Amino acid sequence: MSTRLTPTHIQPIGQELAIAWSDGTESYLPLEALRRACPCAACGGEPDVLGHVIRPQVSYTPASFVLNSFQIVGSYALQPAWADGHGTGLYTFPHLRRIAAAAPADHHS
Numbered sequence: 001m002s003t004r005l006t007p008t009h010i011q012p013i014g015q016e017l018a019i020a021w022s023d024g025t026e027s028y029l030p031l032e033a034l035r036r037a038c039p040c041a042a043c044g045g046e047p048d049v050l051g052h053v054i055r056p057q058v059s060y061t062p063a064s065f066v067l068n069s070f071q072i073v074g075s076y077a078l079q080p081a082w083a084d085g086h087g088t089g090l091y092t093f094p095h096l097r098r099i100a101a102a103a104p105a106d107h108h109s
């Protein structure tokens with residue numbers, strides 16, 4: 001039995017990315033939080049062991065938080081393509097879960 005969590009369904013809904021996981025839970029990731037947690041080298045969004053994200057100064061525009069498209073890479077990561085042309089961030093599934101855990105979910109019980 002594998003306990004590895006994988007998304008079974010991913011769908012952008014408004015300003016969020018809804019993810020249904022293989023354990024039956026769902027995550028709603030605000031696109032802005034998702035972009036700000038971009039783990040690529042340029043953004044440096046990799047969290048430390050305490051979950052804090054220390055990153056260089058990155059300038060965003062409104063287009064930075066608009067999702068153009070996304071794809072699953074190697075069945076272990078999500079790669080979003082943002083409207084400002086950025087698309088090098090590979091969000092591993094555990095990383096997505098951490099972002100979801102840190103993001104407010106005030107409109108879901």
Ligand SMILES: [Zn+2]
Nearest residue numbers: 038040043089
């Ligand atoms: Zn990035």
